[in-house]
Amino acid sequence: MASQAEPGVEPRMPLSRERVLRAAVSVADSGGIESLTMRRLAEHLGAEAMSLYYHVTNKEDVLDGVVDLIATEINEVVERIDVPADGADWKKAVRQRILSAREVLLRHRWAPGVFETRTNTSPAVLRYYDALLGMMLAGGFSYDLAHHAMHALGSRALGFTQELFDPSGGGGATDQAADLAEMAGQFPHLVGMLTEIAHDDPDSTLGWCDDQTEFEFGLDLILDGLDRARERA
Amino acid sequence: MASQAEPGVEPRMPLSRERVLRAAVSVADSGGIESLTMRRLAEHLGAEAMSLYYHVTNKEDVLDGVVDLIATEINEVVERIDVPADGADWKKAVRQRILSAREVLLRHRWAPGVFETRTNTSPAVLRYYDALLGMMLAGGFSYDLAHHAMHALGSRALGFTQELFDPSGGGGATDQAADLAEMAGQFPHLVGMLTEIAHDDPDSTLGWCDDQTEFEFGLDLILDGLDRARERA
DNA sequence: ACCTGAACACCGTTCAAGT
DNA sequence: ACCTGAACACCGTTCAAGT
Numbered sequence: 001m002a003s004q005a006e007p008g009v010e011p012r013m014p015l016s017r018e019r020v021l022r023a024a025v026s027v028a029d030s031g032g033i034e035s036l037t038m039r040r041l042a043e044h045l046g047a048e049a050m051s052l053y054y055h056v057t058n059k060e061d062v063l064d065g066v067v068d069l070i071a072t073e074i075n076e077v078v079e080r081i082d083v084p085a086d087g088a089d090w091k092k093a094v095r096q097r098i099l100s101a102r103e104v105l106l107r108h109r110w111a112p113g114v115f116e117t118r119t120n121t122s123p124a125v126l127r128y129y130d131a132l133l134g135m136m137l138a139g140g141f142s143y144d145l146a147h148h149a150m151h152a153l154g155s156r157a158l159g160f161t162q163e164l165f166d167p168s169g170g171g172g173a174t175d176q177a178a179d180l181a182e183m184a185g186q187f188p189h190l191v192g193m194l195t196e197i198a199h200d201d202p203d204s205t206l207g208w209c210d211d212q213t214e215f216e217f218g219l220d221l222i223l224d225g226l227d228r229a230r231e232r233a
Numbered sequence: 234m235a236s237q238a239e240p241g242v243e244p245r246m247p248l249s250r251e252r253v254l255r256a257a258v259s260v261a262d263s264g265g266i267e268s269l270t271m272r273r274l275a276e277h278l279g280a281e282a283m284s285l286y287y288h289v290t291n292k293e294d295v296l297d298g299v300v301d302l303i304a305t306e307i308n309e310v311v312e313r314i315d316v317p318a319d320g321a322d323w324k325k326a327v328r329q330r331i332l333s334a335r336e337v338l339l340r341h342r343w344a345p346g347v348f349e350t351r352t353n354t355s356p357a358v359l360r361y362y363d364a365l366l367g368m369m370l371a372g373g374f375s376y377d378l379a380h381h382a383m384h385a386l387g388s389r390a391l392g393f394t395q396e397l398f399d400p401s402g403g404g405g406a407t408d409q410a411a412d413l414a415e416m417a418g419q420f421p422h423l424v425g426m427l428t429e430i431a432h433d434d435p436d437s438t439l440g441w442c443d444d445q446t447e448f449e450f451g452l453d454l455i456l457d458g459l460d461r462a463r464e465r466a
Numbered sequence: 467a468c469c470t471g472a473a474c475a476c477c478g479t480t481c482a483a484g485t
Numbered sequence: 486a487c488c489t490g491a492a493c494a495c496c497g498t499t500c501a502a503g504t
Contacts, residue, residue: 014468038497050498051469059497116349116395126420129398133422143429151442152451154394161387162349162395165362187359189366193376200377209384218385221458222451229454247487271478283479284488292478470503477496484489 015047017055021065025108028066033110038062064120070111071124074104074158078128083135090139091223097132098219102159112160125158132157140230149226156219163211248280250288254298258341261299266343271295297353303344304357307337307391311361316368323372324456330365331452335392345393358391365390374463382459389452396444 013019023044028036038059042049056062078100083093105111129150136146155161177198184191197209246252256277261269271292275282289295311333316326338344362383369379388394410431417424430442 037495039495048470050471050500053498054468113350115397117346119396121398123419125397126416126423130420130423133426137422143426144433147426147430147442148447148450150398151394151447152454154451155397158397161384163352164348164358164388164391165354165383183359186356187363189370190359190363193366193380196376197380209380214381214384217381218387218455221385221455221462225454225458270476272476281489283481283490286479287487468504470501472499472501474499475497478494480491480493482489482491485487 015045015051015055017065019045020052020055021062021069024062024066025069028110028114029108033113036062063114064118064122067111067115067118068122068124070104070108070115071122071128074101075124075128077101077104078131087135087138087140090135090141091227093135093139094132095219095223097135098153098157098159099216100159101128102215105159112155112162115158115160116155116162129157136226141226142233145226145229145233148229152222152226156215156222161215161218248278248284248288250298252278253285253288254295254302257295257299258302261343261347262341266346269295296347297351297355300344300348300351301355301357303337303341303348304355304361307334308357308361310334310337311364320368320371320373323368323374324460326368326372327365328452328456330368331386331390331392332449333392334361335448338392345388345395348391348393349388349395362390369459372463374459375466378459378462378466381462385455385459389448389455394448394451 020041024036024041027041027044031040038052039049041062042052045052052062056065078097081096081100083097087093133146133150136149137143141149150157180191180195253274257269257274260274260277264273271285272282274295275285278285285295289298311330314329314333316330320326366379366383369382370376374382383390413424413428
């Protein structure tokens with residue numbers, strides 16, 4: 001009875017940094033990032049919270065490791081894509097790489113928020129950036145323009161953008177319509193825009209915008225702009 | 234003696250939501266966002282932590298209020314700019330608005346991180362977006378393109394981008410050079426780029442990149458792309 | 467070498483009680 | 486109406502002690 005495994009996982013197996021980090025990803029995947037506490041992480045591994053500190057220096061270290069693990073998953077996916085030998089169509093290659101990275105992040109929706117808090121760059125993230133940069137250089141970018149390009153892309157280089165604007169107040173469709181009418185006086189342009197969008201696409205119960213479409217629009221806008229800058233140089 | 238004011242501020246003055254939120258901004262300004270705890274906030278106001286809950290529902294509410302306060306500060310600045318009556322030069326107007334918003338955020342460096350955690354949109358933020366949208370509509374954007382534009386800009390619309398990549402490891406210049414040489418095998422493109430940049434601008438002790446220059450580069454890239462999309466439509 | 471129990475300093479928050 | 490003391494449930498982390 002006392003030797004029964006907790007709801008967590010495998011009954012008994014030595015801890016390791018690797019195992020701790022994998023468990024951290026799994027906890028965040030199932031309960032969101034706010035559920036990732038040292039105590040809960042330990043419980044998930046059938047150990048005590050204090051045992052983690054033997055394999056990991058502190059919680060910051062766990063988060064650093066988690067970012068590296070997710071970035072490794074991204075690398076495994078994007079490195080399977082075969083990229084045209086001549087770098088002529090750099091745009092296609094970069095676009096595909098970024099959209100593939102995005103697919104990984106969509107499986108770990110909490111991850112972008114963690115990436116943004118890390119100033120520390122993981123080896124896997126550096127590896128990702130290095131290859132992305134390589135594609136641009138092969139496509140004829142100078143170091144200088146490629147550098148601007150990385151900044152212009154920002155988090156889009158890794159496949160995500162943080163949505164600042166989420167008009168879905170949580171209420172039903174009628175609630176939202178009522179809210180809109182009420183706000184029309186204060187925010188005429190916003191309300192005009194949102195009503196037209198709601199009219200054009202009436203079955204968007206989940207929110208106003210198609211995130212994937214908007215991500216691709218912004219990405220293509222930037223890639224096209226970079227391509228023109230490259231031609232001018 | 235017992236009636237002496239704490240290090241905080243004014244000796245005695247009734248609390249209010251307004252006063253609590255202003256104090257929160259001031260605490261974050263001087264000690265960073267991680268120093269903003271309910272207990273410390275109360276101390277700053279010469280009150281007990283529990284007293285705050287009479288004026289504010291919880292800490293989330295404080296953060297929502299803080300965002301609204303900063304956005305109000307932004308509005309006060311950008312609404313003083315006089316915008317050309319005819320909307321022809323929308324790009325100039327939008328650019329100036331965004332760079333002015335950025336100046337406010339540079340006075341509250343912790344604020345972008347808080348903005349990103351809020352899905353709740355404050356009235357002041359909505360007001361900011363509404364006016365920005367108005368400039369684009371006046372410049373000849375359709376609602377649809379203006380909507381894409383807002384997503385493409387993302388947090389840039391408010392004047393910031395989150396830096397994912399901070400190569401300044403904290404060591405001195407010689408440390409960094411040594412680090413670079415060591416990494417050259419693993420990340421050749423990255424190292425090539427960074428050494429060229431360091432060579433071209435040898436006195437950038439504070440970091441590799443000029444954030445303001447990079448912000449403006451990305452902003453102009455997007456604005457130019459949007460202008461072309463508008464012309465095509 | 468690896469794991470843990472007890473303990474500390476700190477959170478956000480509730481609730482009954484003061485004025 | 487406004488503020489507070491005591492208390493609770495939860496954090497991350499240290500440290501001395503177990504095997």
